Amino acid sequence: MIELNKITKKFTLHNQGKTNILVFNNLNLKINPGEIVALTGPSGVGKSSILKMIYGNYVFQSGQIKINNHNIDHTYPRNIIELRKNIIGYVSQFLRVIPRVPTIEIVMEPLLEINSDQDEVREKAEKILLKLNIDKNLWNLSPLTFSGGEQQRVNVARGLIRNYPCLLLDEPTASLDSVNKDIVLNLINEKKDSGSSIIGIFHDEYSRKYLNAREIDITKISDAK
Amino acid sequence: MNNVLKFKNKKNTVAAQDEIYNFAYLDENTKRMIRRALIKALCIPGYQVPFSSREMPMPYGWGTGGVQVTSSCLTTDDVIKVIDQGADDTTNAVSIRNFFKKTANIKTTEKTSQASIIQTRHRIPEEKLKEKQILVYQVPIPEPLAFLEPRYQETKKMHALSEYGIMHVKLYEDITKNGHIETAYAYPVKTNDRYIMDPSPIPKFDNPKMNNNPAIQLFGAGREQRIYAIPPYTEVTSLDFEDYPFDPSKAPHKCSICGSNESFLDEIITDDDGNRSFICSDTNYCNQRMENN
Amino acid sequence: MQPILSVHNLNKYYGNQVGCKNMNLTLYPGEVVGVVGESGSGKTTFINSISGNLIPDSGKILIETGNETIDFLEISESLKRLLIRTELAFVHQNPRDGLRLDVSAGGNISERLMSIGQRNYGNIRQTIFKWLDKVEIDKSRVDDFPRTFSGGMLQRLQIAKNLVTSPKIIFMDEPTGGLDVSVQAKILDLLRKLVRELNLSVVIVSHDLAVIRLLADKIIVMKNGEAVESGLCDQVLDDPQHSYTQLLVSSVLQV
Structure with a gap:
């Protein structure tokens, strides 16, 4: 369960004349287990910012964010690290990895945090890579040289290899062809059916409908203009 | 005068x-x-x-x-x-x-x-x-x-605190280089x-x-x-290692003067052809053995 | 969970000059804390002050060993040095500062083992080979002198030398500084793997935000000897609150 209560978020740009940008005011949102929420609204309205606040990347000035009843509280970074380790998964739009690390290891990494059995983890990573149509020949190469679609699927594999109770998805299907898109969407549906609370940004109507997502237009739930 | x-x-x-x-x-x-x-x-x-x-x-x-x-x-x-x-x-x-x-x-x-x-x-x-x-x-x-440690202040501390790991590094190096402690x-x-x-x-x-x-x-x-x-x-x-114990060996020869098998020997080159012989380094020991015989 | 290392109100002055001032840090087991800031901001003074290389003027450093909490600035010199060569490790920016160049690679790795009393040559060799493998140095180089190694290999050797006794806390001062980018990537990958595999707790100093982003869980941003901002690493880098951090983040070249 993900809950946002009365969130205020603003950016203060100290080096640009102390400009204040109010992004959200009195933002309220709740995602139940087994539910997918799709954020909509024009670009620049703060869809990604919501995900980043939930994941702890962005601070907020007032209000409360609760993940399975744990507060996101930046005075205790340790707690957020623990939440990320155990509860929140995040599939970002871009792949950010250390150069020269093989794909298979990148996919294995999140699972290794909770399971030290290398062989078992490798098996699971191979399974999900196969499912996502990543050619076997690529597994031992760094994904940094892959095509956009391949990179995205590696990112999805890495994010979905574990069963997080809460899942944040930032355009997980943006650069995929229709076949692979369906595969990824099916994987997301599996996570939903297993009881995850999922919130995401999906650029296309097709994905939102496929996932049977509850659509929320951000401009309607925040007072900020 | x-x-x-x-x-x-x-x-x-x-x-x-x-x-x-x-x-x-x-x-x-x-x-x-x-x-x-x-x-x-x-x-x-x-x-x-x-x-x-x-x-x-x-x-x-x-x-x-x-x-x-x-x-x-x-x-x-x-x-x-x-x-x-x-x-x-x-x-x-x-x-x-x-x-x-x-x-x-x-x-x-x-x-x-x-x-x-x-x-x-x-x-x-x-x-x-x-x-x-x-x-x-x-x-x-x-x-x-x-x-091993050129700084005198540091060696003093190492002695004071019994920090002697480095001594074994020297012996370790000996074994890797020579297969045995060469010192x-x-x-x-x-x-x-x-x-x-x-x-x-x-x-x-x-x-x-x-x-x-x-x-x-x-x-x-x-x-x-x-x-x-x-x-x-x-x-x-x-000092030594468990698997490379200290070995107080000497040249495997007899003294060519007194014939002792037990004393430490000096190697002496006897001619230009590289012939050599071994004699006791302890002259008093060697002389006394000769007198007693 | 108890923090393995906590630093409270640490101050270090060089005469009237501020080295670092009012610094705090909490490090939990398995956590990596990055310290960033421009040259002269006091990063190195800070890491030296908390690792026993420098004696701070005031403050408290507590180290949790599992059985007891050690007040690092109050303990005897002998216990301090024992900690430094068993529970703590320091990886220098220049590997030549952390290695004995006239001792073979294997000898370098073995030193900490022998200083804690290991006396079996065969076992020591085994451990050395295991660590060469971990840091991806070819086993055939075990008896070569460090001076025949490349910069990246030297750094990996220094890491092996430091980690061989499984220290609880590792301090690193710009461990990838001075290495070309491809070597840097390999070292970063190695460090990440080791951190996870051995559940290492690390304090790492770097001026390179990309390095810190890849390695660190938490971050401390320093300026003029003081921490201007600290917190969760990607939060501080993605949503910096202090004007200096904003400047620092926006100064990074995008590739």
């Missing part, structure tokens, strides 16, 4: 101690200072005690440390023996023996068993030492850690299970003789201004 006569005269009469010198050359205050250092050294086996080394009438590296220690221990009743690499008849040994003959008018001997003080460079006599004998070593570099002299020891000590450049063959020895063992380093000691019956162990 006069001088020559004087010299001759002295030789003939084995003159009394030369009046110009205080007994055994050093003044009494210096001896007292050195004796204090010696007592401290005996109380803390293997610990290097600094002392204010004096200018001696011989260059550094010729045994100034040993001579100062010997000088501070001498009494009129003592009988002194001096060896250099085991030999009584080499230049350094003869000079130092004469030095004490001249400055202390003291009895000298070449027989290990008859000496009360033995000053040595780089050997321990083959014959077992007894209680009430003193063995004085001449030491060039007293700090066993010096070759054959100045082989580091641990004294009384506490201080790591440089035994001076004696062959590792002599290391076991230091252990539990009834005699007092004193070490003097003149240039480096350090004194250290092993009291009688003190445990002295050579």
Whole structure:
């Protein structure tokens, strides 16, 4: 369960004349287990910012964010690290990895945090890579040289290899062809059916409908203009 | 002419101690200072005690440390023996023996068993030492850690805190390079299970003789201004690894003079064709075996 | 869970000059804390002050060993040095500062083992080979002198030398500084793997925000000897609150 209560978020740009940008005011949102929420609204309205606040990347000035009843509280970074380790998964739009690390290891990494059995983890990573149509020949190469679609699927594999109770998805299907898109969407549906609370940004109507997502237009739930 | 006569005269009469010198050359205050250092050294086996080394009438590296220690221990009743690499008849040994003959008018001997003080460079006599004998070593570099850790302040701390891991690095390097511990002299020891000590450049063959020895063992380093000691019956162990134990081996030959199988040998090249023979490095030991046979 | 290392109000002055001032840090087991800031901001003074290389003027450093909490600035010199060569490790920017160049690679790795009393050559060799493998140095180089190694290999050797006794806390001062980018990537990958595999707790100093982003869980941003901002690493880098951090983040070249 993900809950946002009365969130205020603003950016203060100290080096640009102390400009204040109010992004959200009195933002309220709740995602139940087994539910997918799709954020909509024009670009620049703060869809990604919501995900980043939930994941702890962005601070907020007032209000409360609760993940399975744990507060996101930046005075205790340790707690957020623990939440990320155990509860929140995040599939970002871009792949950010250390150069020269093989794909298979990148996919294995999140699972290794909770399971030290290398062989078992490798098996699971191979399974999900196969499912996502990543050619076997690529597994031992760094994904940094892959095509956009391949990179995205590696990112999805890495994010979905574990069963997080809460899942944040930032355009997980943006650069995929229709076949692979369906595969990824099916994987997301599996996570939903297993009881995850999922919130995401999906650029296309097709994905939102496929996932049977509850659509929320951000401009309607925040007072900020 | 006069001088020559004087010299001759002295030789003939084995003159009394030369009046110009205080007994055994050093003044009494210096001896007292050195004796204090010696007592401290005996109380803390293997610990290097600094002392204010004096200018001696011989260059550094010729045994100034040993001579100062010997000088501070001498009494009129003592009988002194001096060896250099085991030999009584080499230049350094003869000079130092004469030095004490001249400055202390003291009895000298070449027989290990008859000496009360033995000053040595780089050997321990083959014959077992007894209680009430003193063995004085001449030491060039007293700090066993010096070759691995050049900072003196740091080595002092390492000793104080028993941080001796680095000593084994040296032995480790030996084994990796040579398949066995190659260090054959100045082989580091641990004294009384506490201080790591440089035994001076004696062959590792002599290391076991230091252990539990009834005699007092004193070490003097003149240039480096350090004194250290092993009291009688003190445990002295050579550093090693479990799977590469210390091995006090020597050349696998017999002495070609006395035929001894047990003594430490010097290798001598006998001609230009590279022929060689081995003889005892301890001349007194070798001579006595010849006399007894 | 108890923090393995906590630093409270640490100050270090060089005469009237501020080295670092009023610094705090909490490090939990398995956590990586990055310290960033421009040259002269006091990063190195800070890491040296908390690792025993420098004596701070005031403050408190507590180290949790599992059985007891050690007040690092109050303990005896001997216990401090024992900790430094068993529970703590320091990886220097220049590997030559942390290695003995006239001792073979294997000898370098073995030193800490022997200093804690290991006396079996065969076992020590085994451990050395295991660590060469971990840091991806070819086993055949075990008896070579570090001076024949490349910069990246030297750094990996220094890491092996430090980690061989499984220290609880590792301090790193610009461990990838001075290495070309491809070597840097390999070292970063190695460090990440080791952190996870051995559950290492690390304090790492770097001026390179990308390095810190890849390695660190938490971050401290320093300026003029003081921490201007600290917190969760990607939060501070993604949503910096202090004007200096904003400037620092926006100054990074995008590739």
